[in-house]
Amino acid sequence: MTSPPPPGRREAIIQTATVLFARDGYAAVGMRSIAAAVGIRASSLYHHFPSKVDLLHAVCEVATAAFISAQLPELERPGSPAERLGHVLREHVLYFHEHRLEETVGRRELAALQQQAPALFDEIQATRRGYQRALQDVIEAGVAAGEFDVEDANLATLALLGLVNSVNTWFQEDGPDSIEAVADAFVAMGVGRLLAGPLAASPTVPSAAAAAAAGPVSRSRPARGRGSPA
Amino acid sequence: MTSPPPPGRREAIIQTATVLFARDGYAAVGMRSIAAAVGIRASSLYHHFPSKVDLLHAVCEVATAAFISAQLPELERPGSPAERLGHVLREHVLYFHEHRLEETVGRRELAALQQQAPALFDEIQATRRGYQRALQDVIEAGVAAGEFDVEDANLATLALLGLVNSVNTWFQEDGPDSIEAVADAFVAMGVGRLLAGPLAASPTVPSAAAAAAAGPVSRSRPARGRGSPA
DNA sequence: TCGGCTTCCTAACGAACGTTCGATACCCTG
DNA sequence: CAGGGTATCGAACGTTCGTTAGGAAGCCGA
Numbered sequence: 001m002t003s004p005p006p007p008g009r010r011e012a013i014i015q016t017a018t019v020l021f022a023r024d025g026y027a028a029v030g031m032r033s034i035a036a037a038v039g040i041r042a043s044s045l046y047h048h049f050p051s052k053v054d055l056l057h058a059v060c061e062v063a064t065a066a067f068i069s070a071q072l073p074e075l076e077r078p079g080s081p082a083e084r085l086g087h088v089l090r091e092h093v094l095y096f097h098e099h100r101l102e103e104t105v106g107r108r109e110l111a112a113l114q115q116q117a118p119a120l121f122d123e124i125q126a127t128r129r130g131y132q133r134a135l136q137d138v139i140e141a142g143v144a145a146g147e148f149d150v151e152d153a154n155l156a157t158l159a160l161l162g163l164v165n166s167v168n169t170w171f172q173e174d175g176p177d178s179i180e181a182v183a184d185a186f187v188a189m190g191v192g193r194l195l196a197g198p199l200a201a202s203p204t205v206p207s208a209a210a211a212a213a214a215g216p217v218s219r220s221r222p223a224r225g226r227g228s229p230a
Numbered sequence: 231m232t233s234p235p236p237p238g239r240r241e242a243i244i245q246t247a248t249v250l251f252a253r254d255g256y257a258a259v260g261m262r263s264i265a266a267a268v269g270i271r272a273s274s275l276y277h278h279f280p281s282k283v284d285l286l287h288a289v290c291e292v293a294t295a296a297f298i299s300a301q302l303p304e305l306e307r308p309g310s311p312a313e314r315l316g317h318v319l320r321e322h323v324l325y326f327h328e329h330r331l332e333e334t335v336g337r338r339e340l341a342a343l344q345q346q347a348p349a350l351f352d353e354i355q356a357t358r359r360g361y362q363r364a365l366q367d368v369i370e371a372g373v374a375a376g377e378f379d380v381e382d383a384n385l386a387t388l389a390l391l392g393l394v395n396s397v398n399t400w401f402q403e404d405g406p407d408s409i410e411a412v413a414d415a416f417v418a419m420g421v422g423r424l425l426a427g428p429l430a431a432s433p434t435v436p437s438a439a440a441a442a443a444a445g446p447v448s449r450s451r452p453a454r455g456r457g458s459p460a
Numbered sequence: 461t462c463g464g465c466t467t468c469c470t471a472a473c474g475a476a477c478g479t480t481c482g483a484t485a486c487c488c489t490g
Numbered sequence: 491c492a493g494g495g496t497a498t499c500g501a502a503c504g505t506t507c508g509t510t511a512g513g514a515a516g517c518c519g520a
Contacts, residue, residue, distance in 0.1 A: 006497075025342065027257035031478060043480080044498050052478065108338060112255065155407075155415050162396025163389055170388055177385075185385050194424045236467075261508060273510080274468050282508065 010048050010058075013038055018059050022101040026056055026109040056105075056113055057120040063102035064124050068131055070095055075134055081142030085135070086191045092164045093183035100168050132157060139195065148195040156195060163190045240278045240288075243268055248289050252331040256286055256339040286335075286343055287350040293332035294354050298361055300325055305364055311372030315365070316421045322394050323413035330398050362387060369425065378425040386425060393420045 006012075016037045020029045031052055035042040049055040074088045096103050106124075114121040136157040142148035150156045163186055171182060236242075246267045250259045261282055265272040279285040304318045326333050336354075344351040366387040372378035380386045393416055401412060 009497085024345070025255065025257050027255050028342070030476070032476085040497090041499060042478085043500080046479070047497060112258070115254070152415065155412070156419070158396065158400055159393055159416060159419050162393050162399075166388065166392025166396065169392075182385070185382065186389060189386070189389050189424050194419050239467085260506070262506085270467090271469060272508085273470085276509070277467060 009038075013045065013048055013055070014058050014062055017055055018063070018101055018105055021056070021059060021109060022104040026105070026112050053113070053116045053120075056109060057117060057124075059102070060106050060110060060113060060124050061120075063099065063106045064127050066102070067095060067099070068127055071131060072134060075138060080147060081138050081145055082147045082191055082196070085138045085142065085195075086187045088135070088138075089160065089164050089190060090183045090187045093167050093186060094179060096165065096168050097171060097179045103168060132161065135160065142195065150195055159194060160190050163194075239268075243275065243278055243285070244288050244292055247285055248293070248331050248335055251286070251289060251339060252334040256335070256342050283343070283346045283350075286339060287347060287354075289332070290336050290340060290343060290354050291350075293329065293336045294357050296332070297325060297329070298357055301361060302364060305368060310377060311368050311375055312377045312421055312426070315368045315372065315425075316417045318365070318368075319390065319394050319420060320413045320417045323397050323416060324409060326395065326398050327401060327409045333398060362391065365390065372425065380425055389424060390420050393424075 013034065017029070017034050020034055020037065030042075031045055032042040034055075035045050038045075045055070049058060071088060071092060074091050075084060077084055077087060079087070110121065110124070113124070136153050139148060139150060139153045139156055139160075143150050143153065148156075167179075167182060167186065171179060173179075177185075243264065247259070247264050250264055250267065261272040261275055264285075265275050268275075275285070279288060301318060301322060304321050305314055307314055307317065309317070340351065340354070343354070366383050369378060369380060369383045369386055369390075373380050373383065378386075397409075397412060397416065401409060403409075407415075
């Protein structure tokens with residue numbers, strides 16, 4: 001009765017669960033719903049994951065690992081701190097948009113994982129902190145190089161992450177701007193202005209941010225409105 | 231058996247539900263848990279709210295109304311656009327911290343409300359958009375007055391909201407800075423730098439942001455680390 | 461004192477929950 | 491062709507879910 005051996009059943013389950021968790025929330029999605037969307041029965045899920053919370057962990061772990069392994073190499077590129085930071089933050093925005101379902105789960109349901117499986121949560125949290133730490137290192141390098149004027153590198157890192165992470169809460173595909181244009185604009189605001197303060201004139205913030213700022217951002221004043229955070 | 235007439239039963243239920251929803255999520259909290267925390271039985275809840283989703287709506291509505299009625303008057307104060315914007319954003323950060331449980335629910339569970347009761351969701355969403363619109367008006371006034379150098383006021387508004395809203399995701403009471411210091415720092419970064427670009431020298435960004443920037447922000451480099459977003 | 465209103469109760473409804481069990485069909489190795 | 495492993499199934503477990511029904515206790519105005 002089981003005609004095909006599973007090509008990537010485990011991965012298919014994770015992918016399906018990601019979509020459902022992102023849409024309805026972890027607690028509101030039943031094992032039977034996930035199984036039905038995959039095309040099997042609920043009991044069969046337990047041959048791939050020992051429990052529901054382990055499935056959530058797998059979803060979060062895969063999402064985190066994919067993000068980190070995509071982003072960290074971008075920080076190793078050559079260039080000034082401002083160029084490297086601008087580049088990685090631009091990729092950050094684009095990645096968060098492309099994988100917005102995974103990141104929605106990773107954000108909204110990490111609390112559930114923390115309560116129900118603290119060990120699994122800590123492991124994921126440590127990975128994310130590594131990324132934050134790497135960003136802060138680049139900022140501090142930029143300060144040392146005179147490119148940035150930052151009082152508190154840790155606060156500046158958190159501000160930048162707040163900036164780029166917020167895009168997913170309001171961006172809509174059919175809005176006035178492409179995600180690339182938004183990414184460019186946010187990098188220009190974050191790196192070109194927030195980090196390089198009024199003290200730094202244009203020459204000290206070179207190509208990356210400058211090019212982004214000159215990019216195709218909302219040429220004609222957009223038709224009002226992109227959605228709302230609060 | 232019911233000794234006291236309820237002094238503010240309805241309000242007590244909303245408050246209790248807020249705490250539980252914020253901690254465990256709407257879907258993971260049962261009516262029996264809420265009732266037990268209030269000190270009554272689950273069926274008694276239905277004399278105050280017709281259903282669970284109406285209770286969620288009440289939580290979100292009260293939280294939204296309180297936030298808006300606290301913040302909008304702050305925008306009516308006298309002063310330059312930069313002063314008014316800096317002040318309201320500072321209060322925004324402080325309010326979000328003080329009422330972080332309500333805002334957690336308002337943020338995390340608004341999606342659940344949207345799916346299960348679109349009409350109630352729209353009503354709340356409209357209120358929040360009014361706040362965003364009011365912020366954008368002040369930014370545009372600042373551009374007209376030459377205080378701000380902003381390409382796209384809508385994008386700048388969203389960037390500022392992303393900035394201030396993100397504080398709640400990592401701030402911890404026992405961290406290196408007080409919430410007031412963080413609010414000052416974020417206002418300085420957001421208004422003093424992000425909006426007032428490299429073109430604007432110090433004189434065009436007057437007292438509010440400047441005073442905030444000079445505020446007591448992390449005098450001795452903080453002992454590394456405040457938590458992690460992603 | 462009476463009747464109604466409000467508030468809470470106990471009890472129960474059917475449905476859905478996460479999970480376990482034992483059996484069955486397929487596949488690969490010997 | 492035998493045998494073990496893998497993946498799935500149907501059925502059922504005890505529990506919890508949101509919600510409803512009907513009744514009892516207190517209050518208040520008539």
